[in-house]
Amino acid sequence: MNASGKCHCGEISYSFKKSKLISTHHCHCKDCQRSTGSGKATILFVPKKYLELKGDLKFYELKGSSGSHIQRGFCKNCGSGILSYAKEIPHINYIKAGSLDDSSWVKVDSNFFIDSAYDWNKPDSTIKSFNKNPSIISNIKTLIKSF
Numbered sequence: 001m002n003a004s005g006k007c008h009c010g011e012i013s014y015s016f017k018k019s020k021l022i023s024t025h026h027c028h029c030k031d032c033q034r035s036t037g038s039g040k041a042t043i044l045f046v047p048k049k050y051l052e053l054k055g056d057l058k059f060y061e062l063k064g065s066s067g068s069h070i071q072r073g074f075c076k077n078c079g080s081g082i083l084s085y086a087k088e089i090p091h092i093n094y095i096k097a098g099s100l101d102d103s104s105w106v107k108v109d110s111n112f113f114i115d116s117a118y119d120w121n122k123p124d125s126t127i128k129s130f131n132k133n134p135s136i137i138s139n140i141k142t143l144i145k146s147f
Contacts (some may be wrong), residue, residue: 003015003016005095007074011042012057013054014082016046016095019048022125024043025042025045025109025111025112027041027111028040028111029113040123041118043095048085049091051083059072059073059074065116069108072086080099081099083096083099084120109128110130111123112134113130
């Protein structure tokens, strides 16, 4: 079964097979807070090779909270954030859950950067949480799943 999404104006759209989803997370880092204008970003880890993207994203690069170089992709017309990725691991896209046409099926696996979360947007205490980014072991597991 496929998942699909788009930007607010419809100029950018995408789809991927739900079975290719690696994992889903709430990221509470300051960068995600600023880019979403909220307390967190809910992101789906999808291997780039399984993502079908229509339209041309505009990208903005910044140095992320953990030191990686993050490329944030958004619609140049309406400004909707669609995806991001770390230049250091470009084969994994982080799809913004809010851009999905239907997100009712999404199950969040963990919280990242809970040290940056605010009381008005507390992390979900029923799932695994990391003070910063997950450990290198978790990252290796994610990389293996992406191939």
